[in-house]
Amino acid sequence: MTDAAILSASGLTKEFKGFVAVNKVDLAVERGTIHALIGPNGAGKTTCFNLLTKFLQPTAGKITYKGQDITGLTPADIARQGLVRSFQISAVFPNLTVLENVRIALQRRRGDSYDFWRSESVLHEYDDEARAHIQDVGLTEFSNERAAELSYGRKRALEIATTLALNPEMLLLDEPMAGMAQEDVERISALIKRISQNRTILMVEHNLSVVADLSDRITVLARGEVLAEGDYATVSKDPKVIEAYIGAGHA
Amino acid sequence: MTTTDTVSHVPVQPRDKTMGMPRHHMLIFACLFVFMLVAPFLLYPIFLMKVMCFALFAAAFNLLLGFGGLLSFGHAAYFGSASYISAHAAKVWGLTPELAILCGTGTALVLGIVIGSLAIRRQGIYFAMVTLAFAQMVYFFSLQAEFTGGEDGIQAVPRGELFGLLNIQPDRVLYYFVLAITFGGVLAIYRIIHSPFGQVLKAIRENEPRSISLGYHVNRYKLAVFVISATFAGLAGATKALVFQLASLTDVYWTMSGEVVLMTLLGGMGTVFGPLLGAGIIVAMQNYFASFGAWVTVMQGVIFVLGVLLFREGIVGVIAQRIKKPL
Numbered sequence: 001m002t003d004a005a006i007l008s009a010s011g012l013t014k015e016f017k018g019f020v021a022v023n024k025v026d027l028a029v030e031r032g033t034i035h036a037l038i039g040p041n042g043a044g045k046t047t048c049f050n051l052l053t054k055f056l057q058p059t060a061g062k063i064t065y066k067g068q069d070i071t072g073l074t075p076a077d078i079a080r081q082g083l084v085r086s087f088q089i090s091a092v093f094p095n096l097t098v099l100e101n102v103r104i105a106l107q108r109r110r111g112d113s114y115d116f117w118r119s120e121s122v123l124h125e126y127d128d129e130a131r132a133h134i135q136d137v138g139l140t141e142f143s144n145e146r147a148a149e150l151s152y153g154r155k156r157a158l159e160i161a162t163t164l165a166l167n168p169e170m171l172l173l174d175e176p177m178a179g180m181a182q183e184d185v186e187r188i189s190a191l192i193k194r195i196s197q198n199r200t201i202l203m204v205e206h207n208l209s210v211v212a213d214l215s216d217r218i219t220v221l222a223r224g225e226v227l228a229e230g231d232y233a234t235v236s237k238d239p240k241v242i243e244a245y246i247g248a249g250h251a
Numbered sequence: 252m253t254t255t256d257t258v259s260h261v262p263v264q265p266r267d268k269t270m271g272m273p274r275h276h277m278l279i280f281a282c283l284f285v286f287m288l289v290a291p292f293l294l295y296p297i298f299l300m301k302v303m304c305f306a307l308f309a310a311a312f313n314l315l316l317g318f319g320g321l322l323s324f325g326h327a328a329y330f331g332s333a334s335y336i337s338a339h340a341a342k343v344w345g346l347t348p349e350l351a352i353l354c355g356t357g358t359a360l361v362l363g364i365v366i367g368s369l370a371i372r373r374q375g376i377y378f379a380m381v382t383l384a385f386a387q388m389v390y391f392f393s394l395q396a397e398f399t400g401g402e403d404g405i406q407a408v409p410r411g412e413l414f415g416l417l418n419i420q421p422d423r424v425l426y427y428f429v430l431a432i433t434f435g436g437v438l439a440i441y442r443i444i445h446s447p448f449g450q451v452l453k454a455i456r457e458n459e460p461r462s463i464s465l466g467y468h469v470n471r472y473k474l475a476v477f478v479i480s481a482t483f484a485g486l487a488g489a490t491k492a493l494v495f496q497l498a499s500l501t502d503v504y505w506t507m508s509g510e511v512v513l514m515t516l517l518g519g520m521g522t523v524f525g526p527l528l529g530a531g532i533i534v535a536m537q538n539y540f541a542s543f544g545a546w547v548t549v550m551q552g553v554i555f556v557l558g559v560l561l562f563r564e565g566i567v568g569v570i571a572q573r574i575k576k577p578l
């Protein structure tokens with residue numbers, strides 16, 4: 001664990017009724033890098049994300065974010081510290097418009113807005129900023145459409161726009177490009193690269209060419225355990241990694 | 252529980268709004284208001300007041316179900332307890348009607364805080380069961396307690412003088428007081444739905460984990476909407492006690508909780524006007540078919556089943572989709 005780590009976990013473990021999904025994982029994500037978490041299906045990547053953001057309570061282990069122990073925090077409070085996650089299945093607000101989706105994130109600045117006596121027209125102050133985020137992911141022409149009507153790839157793009165609207169210091173992206181068309185993959189890839197300039201990103205991704213292209217460091221997980229860690233060249237040559245992928249039916 | 256499937260949704264176009272309300276909403280409210288102003292000269296005032304109390308009750312319930320995504324099966328607790336306290340305050344303490352209603356409403360608010368803070372820890376069907384369990388406790392308390400008059404209820408509740416000045420004993424006078432309360436309540440609920448707070452509520456209803464991941468303390472929002480809903484349900488119940496000059500076990504019984512679910516679903520949950528229409532239809536049925544006795548319940552059941560089968564989104568929900576405008 002280096003001092004430069006913005007997020008680190010030690011001995012992170014999660015048991016589901018006797019089944020160990022994540023087993024004594026040590027992880028250190030260096031500030032300002034793009035760190036990829038890869039591994040075959042069922043390796044425990046999503047579970048790791050759930051633990052790191054406290055959507056699940058770890059059975060054992062400790063999580064440190066910006067030098068502070070966050071193991072005891074609630075998921076909402078972790079998000080408020082600037083550590084924001086996305087979900088593997090697209091997580092939009094289907095019956096809100098694209099603009100409203102992004103505004104939900106911007107609106108958080110009002111604090112916990114319990115101002116139920118005010119008209120929602122006060123939210124228009126966020127419209128311009130929301131539109132800028134929407135443009136970043138190429139959804140401008142869909143601004144007033146219900147999120148439910150978007151194609152899968154566009155929903156994912158909207159999700160990223162919403163996450164970025166929080167301007168988080170660190171992002172945890174769970175397969176941000178799954179289900180996207182090739183051109184969208186390129187756009188989002190470029191966007192992730194751009195936003196990583198002043199942020200830290202931990203990303204789960206199955207598309208290995210994206211991983212190779214984007215990530216500074218890779219952690220390989222299999223059966224809940226860390227199998228290997230290093231840059232792409234190192235990791236992709238590791239015999240254990242190759243075996244794990246072939247063993248799980250992946251080339 | 253995902254209630255979103257059956258919530259009726261048509262996106263609001265940012266255009267054509269006045270004072271934060273789309274013009275067609277304003278038009279409907281205006282028409283309703285004008286109609287209600289002259290209605291007591293055409294229809295029985297007591298019937299109309301009953302419709303209004305239930306319309307407010309259903310609107311309050313819909314705030315929780317249609318916009319908070321929370322199915323309470325114990326809303327009779329707030330309606331009924333407010334009804335008892337308001338009746339007691341007017342009759343025994345001799346308070347003026349507005350204060351009696353305030354006492355009843357306050358009781359529902361406190362009850363909402365207590366029950367709500369326990370219920371929101373549970374999800375979906377467990378949430379519904381907790382609310383039902385507490386409502387049954389309120390029912391048994393009402394059955395046993397001295398002041399509620401047991402099976403007889405609290406009868407001959409004086410309507411009294413509004414602010415100690417205006418005698419509201421005559422139906423036609425009371426009517427306008429009830430109209431003011433109902434309209435005030437429904438408009439307040441409208442504003443809550445269309446506030447920044449309401450926007451977060453919709454987000455939580457749509458996708459709770461995502462709302463959490465954006466940093467929202469969702470349980471606080473759920474509690475807030477629960478308490479607001481209980482309070483307005485209480486306002487409806489407290490007013491009802493003065494209209495019928497009666498508070499009885501019917502008001503706290505679980506069938507009352509069921510009825511408000513029915514009204515809301517029939518009219519269209521998650522719509523502004525659906526619960527009002529649903530309440531109108533159910534109350535009208537109860538009134539006009541009263542001679543059929545127990546069959547009213549059966550007919551209600553049939554209408555409900557038909558309604559749900561034919562219009563999954565409720566009557567107003569279906570209309571909203573047809574005209575492509577939120578209602």
Ligand SMILES: Nc1ncnc2c1ncn2[C@@H]1O[C@H](COP(=O)(O)OP(=O)(O)OP(=O)(O)O)[C@@H](O)[C@H]1O
Pocket residue numbers: 016021039040041042043044045046047048088
């Ligand atoms: N809530 C749960 N209860 C029981 N078992 C679970 C639960 N969540 C995950 N698991 C199990 O834990 C293991 C790891 O799942 P996880 O979703 O973390 O894998 P993953 O690496 O994200 O896989 P994928 O690439 O398919 O998304 C799987 O075997 C899964 O079945």
Ligand SMILES: [Mg+2]
Pocket residue numbers: 045046047088
């Ligand atoms: Mg996963």
